[in-house]
Amino acid sequence: MSSKVRVRFAPSPTGPLHIGGVRTALYNYLFAKKNGGDFILRIEDTDQNRLVQGAEQYFIETLKWVGIEPNEGVGFGDGNFAPYRQSDRKDSYRQYAEQLLNADFAYYAFDTESDLEQLKATHPNFKYDANTREQGKNSLTLSKDEVAQRLANNEHYVIRIKLPSDEDVKFHDEIRGHVTVNTSQMDDKVLLKSDGMPTYHLANVCDDYIMQISHVIRGEEWLPSAPLHVLLYRYFGWEKSMPKFAHLPLLLKPDGNGKLSKRDGDRLGFPIFPLEFIDPKTNEVSSGYKQSGYLPEAVLNMLAFLGWNPGTEQEIFSKEELIEAFSLEHIHKAGAKFDFEKAKWFNSEYIKKLSNEELAGLVIETVTTKFGKQDDTYLANAVGLVKERLVFLNDIELFGYLFQATDNYAETPLSKINNIKESFNVNNFSDFLQQQTNSDLISIETSLKEFATNNNIKVGDMMKFLRVSLVGELSGPTIPELIHLFGSEETINRVRNCFSQL
RNA sequence: GGCCCGUUCGUCUAGGGGUUAGGACAGGAGAUUUUCAUUCUUCAAACACGGGUUCGAUUCCCGUACGGGCUACCA
Secondary structure, eight states, rough: OOOEEEEEOOOOOOOOOHHHHHHHHHHHHHHHHHHOEOOOOOOOBOTTTTOOOHHHHHHHHHHHHTTOOOOEEETSOTTTTTBGGGGHHHHHHHHHHHHHHHHSSSSOOOOOOOOHHHHHHHHHTTSSSSTGGGSSSSSTOHHHHHHHHHHEEEEEEEEEOOOOOOOEEEETTTTTEEEEEEEEOOOOOOOOOOOBBBBBHHHHHHHHHHHTTOOEEEEEEGGGGGHHHHHHHHHHOGGGGGGGGEEOOEEEEESSSSOOOOOOOHHHOOOBBBBOOOOTTTTTTBBBBTTTTTTHHHHHHHTTTTBBSSSSOOOOHHHHHHHHOGGGGGGGGSSSSSOOOHHHHHHHHHHHHHHHHHHHHHHHHHHHHHHHHOHHHHHHHHHHHHHGOOGGGGGGGGGGGSOOSSOOHHHHHHHGGGTTTTTOOOHHHHHHHHHHOOHHHHHHHHHHHHHHHTTTTTHHHHHHHHHHHHHHHHHHOHHHHHHHHHHHHHHHHHHHHHHHTT
16 A cells, blocks of 8 residues: 555535634645645535535535645546545445444344334433443344344344444544543444445545545544544454544634534624535525635635644745645644634735735726726726725725715714815815826825915815815825825815815 | 543743743734824733642643533434
């Protein structure tokens, strides 16, 4: 078996992927790229009852959006191990279950749902295991003939693993070190369900083995079942090629307790999903980072730092830098509360790093639909003036004055500039402005001050009046910048309009 | 309840037997900006607790507390 690094991201299509899942995918991706390995997307759709339409496509689009594309897998082309959807591999699992059956590591169980309920009712803390399976209806308690008969009658059955009653299972976790669990704490998990589908445990182990997965990097919620998986590798005789395990700390709710869940997003007012998702059944809309105006690079960077750090003080990392710096050793052990403020900071940092043209390209759609078609150069210049004011791309909507003049000025700003009424002459100002058309920012500012002094207006009042005229508010970019952007004609129009309302 | 994993500023974290316990976000103060935003400076803020081991423990060990996960024919 080759020692090539091969990792997989294996989500279950039961709904959209929340950012915790994206982070798991990211760590897998980074680990693969860092080690020159393969990153695989496998769809674990073994629970036919919980399938959600569109979930699989959602995974694919998410991975594309954040830029961590698998080199094999559903939606990304077949490698040597297709198919990559477990429902398409259904037939293969039965033979593995039977292999275990023949080796006496598994058995048929015919217990119905009500049988099990009864056992649970009569035995507190009941679990199906070495001590209790003699009370069940299974191929260990039933006669050979009866088992054959039930099988021939197409009775419903599951195949369960047969665990020893008292045996320490030890394994090494790349993040947590050595972990030991005794089989007395475990139960005879179902391997093959009565609908013929494998459970996660069987499918996962078989596929990881077949697909030559070298490292299983997954959430901590899987840690308790890792011993079961180790036993499966052992019983299959695959222990020497068993992948290494790395169980990631969980993403926790920003407030209160528990792991981050789908509901938290709407409850706390920020997205929990990378992309907007509309539930096909309920039509419930879950907001997405993309639609909220996040840059995928910022989301990636922010996610990478939730549970991992480079060991240096650098925090802004491109994808390439993340690959270079990533290692399993620097993954934290404790769960991380999701920090929305930090996410915002990352995003604004990434927006500031954009060139005016890049930023313009990212907001052109919003601007056009909201404020009408813009000239490309103008848009880039306009956007450059407010770049450091944007936390989200969508915040550009807050600066409509860059694209449209205000018709009616609000009371409050107007009241602050009333004192200019007597000394200011619109026509004089218009004449003055004509001469400034080709001036640079500094000379516009100097001339403006001169104009104010010559007309017996305080410089501060003058500037305040112009600001309100141009943007309709008391804060904004510097006056020379605005005049430079708007040009003298638009500037004078806005000034006239505002002055007339004083 | 049982089992497993964890615990450094409010949050994300660095560090690790002897440190002024470092950084970032958020918060406070100030400077620059005629405004606001940016930027810069600066302040406040943490080793859960109790026992060991040790000359010395936040760092190692054991308990306790607290947090999280798992305990399905869900993943």
